[in-house]
Amino acid sequence: MNIEELCRLYALPAEVAEALRGAGIEGLYPPQEAAIAAGALEGESLVLAAPTASGKTLVAELAMLHSVLVRGGRALYMVPLRALASEKYEDLKAKYAPLGIKVGLATGDYDRVDGRLADHDFLVLTNEKADSLLRHRASWLLEGLSLVVLDEVHLLADPSRGPTLEVLVAALRHVRPDLQLLALSATIRNAEELAEWLSARAVVSDFRPVPLKSGVYLAGELLLSDGTRKRVAGELGPVFDLVLDVIQEEGQALVFVSTRRSAQALARKLARPLARLLPEEEKEGLAELAAKIERALDEPTPVCRELAACVRAGVAFHHAGLHHTQRRAVEGAFRARLLRALCTTTTLAAGVNLPARRVIIRDVRRYQAPYGSIYIPALEFHQMAGRAGRPGLDPYGEAVLVAKDEEDRDELLVRYVLAPPERITSQLATAGALPAHVLGAIVAGYARSPAGLRGFFSRTLLAHQFGVERLEVALAESLAFLCEEGMVRKWQGRLLPTPFGELVARLYIHPVSAVTLRDGLAEGERVGLTELALLHLVAHTPDMERLRLRRADLEELPGLLQREEFLVPVPEPGARGYREFLAELKTALALAAWISEAPERELHRRFGLGPGDTYRLREEAEWLLYAAQRIAGLFGFPLGPLPVLRTRVRYGVREELLELVRLKGVGRVRARALYTAGFTDLAKVAAAREEDLARVPHLGPGLAQSIKRQAESLVEA
DNA sequence: CACACGATCATCTAGACAGCATGTC
DNA sequence: CTAGATGATCGTGTG
Structure with missing residues (x-):
């Protein structure tokens, strides 16, 4: 079926066909036909399980278009x-905004709204954002809602984030039982079971527009799943030979390794042989990219320099410690084929779409405390392998595992190449996420009695797979905890949220975090609140990621332990929770360094933090400090340094710069530069001459004009 | 004697969602 | 489900 026929058949306007043709789409792939035959455009709920790039997205988009243009929904x-x-937002907007469709984006860090979010036809959200909006009883979210697309539903199997998705789905179906759901996933083993859970039909396909061959490499020979063998020349070592081989055939290589250090080391080692293959005309573009990468930070760290050096040779590494502009730069350059090889951790396995002809999975084991190194799941292998083959550029894709010996080769074949991914099973009972979701259900009004609670949770995947009885005990325990801590109270057989419970659900923090903050702040009322104690308190909550301890930390940190007055009991050395406490202290010290304007270089040296890590740490701490502030407000505790601390964490500055960072376009670096140049407050900026401001390092004429004007109006106000 | 290369040993380990109110270098 | 790569340090061999 071609696009025009399809549009006619389902009453979609002709402009839709035009728009799709404009995006290079002419006909439908088999899984797309199957999904439409199964009722994707007739309000039918589906679980669509098919490989990456098999066109699941187009099915979703057609269903969304139909939903909005034909059914008048959202x-x-x-x-x-x-x-x-x-x-997704950028993509949908580019394609469909010209058709008059209003596209919106809502995530925790970003709301892109033209007018009200409620007015949008298509709204792209993270699962957590959607869950959060429901807890805020944002009724507009559900108004006229006719379709929900759930992308990457295999996330259900993730212990930390699967439960949210599961409960979100339960909530949507609780509120709108008739809602059409379109669950998208890469190939999964139990698509039918998930479909049953969702009262949907399963559409399963292994179609790929670019054929995928996966196999194992050993001693110059690539043994592929289809039984064929392929020789790969070279003598530099398996990974080197595989990378160089595909590059010589004008393809690109994506290498997955298990640690950041390995990603960097491998890229560094590949740089020399790759530089030799580099055509002269590409050197300039790479040099520009390298310069951009070094400019990403005010003062480049050793990691920045290393990345820049690799990039000059046409290779790069990629992990979550990089600054987001560096990550984007690397991704963009790889997509533009400027970079020939990319060594990466799992950031790229599940992240943005970045295919390569040959995907090399060097490490299949990953360290996981307290077990040691364990095999990654087959699901993860399939995700990485799915990156092989660029549509339109590569005739095929190759996913290659690297074996150490023959025994290893057989193991890899059995465990990964020939193995289906694991079943998706509910993680709702295992991760300790239940109290948050029980509170969420009560606050959102889905459950107002113990029986209602059971009823609500009977819609979860866990209940579908194991029976709701499996949850009985955990539900009762969660409820007891919430009642005891004053977030929920029982009244005449009903469950009612207290103001504390309401606040906790809306702040979207874990109830245990809320209790930690409340009790810590109560203690603070007695002993006083110091900056470090507050930073430690947020680092003590389960919502905060802790830094890992290194050997040297075990010698240094205990010395700092006695000197501070903490808001939670300090464990004795060797006692349970002692090392955890040290990790919290280290995290707090890193935040303290950040707000005392330690440069990235120092954060990296002292704490092993890359810019990307600092960003996340900062974001989490700011969120929890805000939560602490609200909780303090609710209970009438003194705020102490909380409000100032929160702003300082946000900008990474000492207190004296707080006035200056209010200026748009001024962050920690420029604020410090202004301060050093004698413009120590807004009044001085307002009174300054533009040309004097423009001479301050990191500022130019445009910014000078802008901040002078802002300062004038702020001073006036 | 300088340097390349190899053996030995200690060290260390992936990723990333959420509030609120608006913009870094 | 309980390892293995990295990189510093020291030792050995070679031109």
């Missing part, structure tokens, strides 16, 4: 990552 598109949300 559609939500939910994804697990912010990066995916903004990618």
